[in-house]
Amino acid sequence: MAASSSTTSVAGAGPLLSFSSSLSSPSRRLLLPLVRRSSGGAGRRAARIPAISAKIREIFMPALSSTMTEGKIVSWVKSEGDRLSKGESVVVVESDKADMDVETFYDGILAAIVVPAGESAPVGAPIGLLAETEDEVPLAKAQAQSQSQSQPAPVTQSPPSPPSVAAPSPPPQPPAPVATPVAVSEGPRKIVATPFAKKLAKQHKVDIGTVVGTGPYGRITPSDIEAAAGIQPKVPVSSPSPAVTPVPQSPSPSADASAKAPAAALPPIPGSTVVPFTTLQAAVSKNMVESLSVPTFRVGYPVTTDALDALYEKVKPKGVTMTVLLAKAAAMALAKHPVVNASCKDGKSFTYNESINIAVAVAIDGGLITPVLQDADKLDIYLLSQRWKDLLKKSRAKQLQPNEYSSGTFTVSNLGMFGVDRFDAILPPGQGAIMAVGASKPTVVADADGFFSVKSKMLVNVTADHRIIYGADLAAFLQTFAKIVEDPESLTL
Structure with missing residues (x-):
């Protein structure tokens, strides 16, 4: 087969991604169109005024394969402030199987690097900004800073959430509205109870109209009838669980969270080191898990x-x-x-x-x-x-x-x-x-x-x-x- 170059267009996130490969060269490069221009003027009023339109283009994380969902920046070939020419390599991206050079379709200045080397980003996310002139570089840097601040913002909002844990203290008041079914049950309105609960009420001679339901929307359950009759719930498996079950009846969500916490956080082994998967190892892991579904x-x-x-x-x-x-x-x-x-x-x-x-x-x-x-x-x-x-x-x-x-x-x-x-x-x-x-x-x-x-x-x-x-x-x-x-x-x- 003679050495030849080929270009294939692939629909990716946002723009089209064009792969150019050459059999004579081991390196592979990806021609990446940089889009999403942000203009300084908008609307008819701006059209009348001689406003300067800033052409700032975002460099996206390309989709280097059909199974790739995110990529890792191996290294930036160019630094901030470097002038780029069309077809010149900008960054090296690690896909799930290989590393590829990313080229640009446009001339310009690499104004800002949004995702530094060593970090990952989902496919289609901006990883850098390209300015057309030097006058637009400060505007691009400000845009990159705003994007970087918009990402940590949720992180800063999460710490304030612990203080808002005090707010969940009012949520115990929703159980008070749950007491409203009591008034409903005491009135002439229809009593909502399960068929087995009604049967137990007849057997134990319990006035079902005086029972407060703990089920959904105040529905009376068999356990409510047994509690009204003074019968202790029978648990054949373990005796400690009955002692635990009455307690979580009111704060059941917290009990569920505490039950899930030990399973989620296992005690670390002394001297152990946690090493995250590389992009290749993550792809292999995903394929191996998928293979389990095949007979x-x-x-x-x-x-x-x-x-x-x-x-x-x-x-x-x-x-x-x-x-x-x-x-x-x-x-x-x-x-x-x-x-x-x-x-x-x-x-x-x-x-x-x-x-x-x-x-x-x-x-x-x-x-x-x-x-x-x-x-x-x-x-x-x-x-x-x-x-x-x-x-x-x-x-x-x-x-x-x-x-x-x-x-x-x-x-x-x-x-x-x-x-x-x-x-x-x-x-x-x-x-x-x-x-x-x-x-x-x-x-x-x-x-x-x-x-x-x-x-x-x-x-x-x-x-x-x-x-x-x-x-x-x-x-x-x-x-x-x-x-x-x-x-x-x-x-x-």
């Missing part, structure tokens, strides 16, 4: 790897890794079993994917990412190896394009190099299956004639979406994968 099943299959190990020793000097060989074998097996390459994203239908894109799980500093070998079934192992090296380099530099980590149709996770015998991988959202590969180890096996021999075997575990893939389909795929691995000459064709 999955797991199938293990032993595969003999003597022939694959021999092939690996031949192609290793040429830069081919075992991960690439496994990805190529999985892609060839998926070509014969397209249902395993299918995906279900909406829970109502599934999609047969024409492309076989093998995503490979890679642990990087601060998280986990899955670079994608696109069209892995159509490329030879040497070209796949070169692409895999480029993807690894981009992954460690956090320079992957969105289509290079979000277009996978099948995932391979290999922990065999660490000596792991077997493990179960978590299915990524939107994919049909993920294959976990363990280590290849010498194993004693017996042939059909009863003779023993030692062969290298590895255990492959596949986690599949049971809504679209069934046991027979997955078993057939694993058998085909095992045949390719045990006779890997087809991998070099």
